[in-house]
Amino acid sequence: MKALLIADVECKALWDYYTPERLEGVDVIIACGDLKRHYLEFLVTMGSRPLLYVPGNHDGRYQTQPPEGCENIDDAVYVFRGVRFLGLGGSRRYNTESPYQYTEAEMLSRIQRLRRQIKKVGGIDVVVTHAAPAGLGDQEDLAHRGFDCFKKLMEEYKPLYFVHGHVHMNYGNIPRLMNYGNTQVVNAYERYILELPDGQKPLREGFLTYRRRKNAVITR
DSSP states (O other): EEEEEEEESOOOOGGGTTOGGTTTTTTTEEESSSOOOHHHHHHHHHHOEEEEEEEOOOOGGGGTTTTTTOOEEEEEEEETTTTEEEEEEEEEEESSSOSSEHHHHHHHHHHHTTTTHHHHHHSOOOEEEEOBBBTSSSOSSSSGGOOOOHHHHHHHHHEEEEEEEEGGGGGOOOOOOETTTTTEEEEEESOOEEOOOOOOOOOOSSEOOOOOOOEEEEEE
């Protein structure tokens, strides 16, 4: 299964200079935050593929105007072709301007609330976040510092991939790919193609549960 990963910067090749072959072979689009709503709506319309997203720290507008036709997997487990996705949007808290900012303790609490969903599907294959794990492609400033609990999440569940945005690769010598144990950490900045194996378990497609949350709205 081919996944198109996008984050942080709208790719001109996929928007301004879009042609149908740009999405040829892509089965699912994964958006890791800080992207314009109209960009996501364009891709899901033109590509006719599922688009799964988590919000970034600059996506407060999603609360009142979420991208139409796209699936918000923030604070949820979502299954597509047997692949189990876990979504955790937002960044570290560094000011009071965005609803999608969290302390380490708050992010850990979000993970704890998802444990029952993870157990029901027997684990997770892909973690989709906005922020990076601490020490794995993050930055030293508070706004771009990663979460330690993300590393603990990988240690416990051993997902195949951990996909994030937030840290722009033009900030400096930022790696696209890193490894942490059995998990490959991928920076989705702008765009990247990732080959995912189809899931092996016959699981029901879509959300495991549906519920509204204080800082996010799942669209169906």
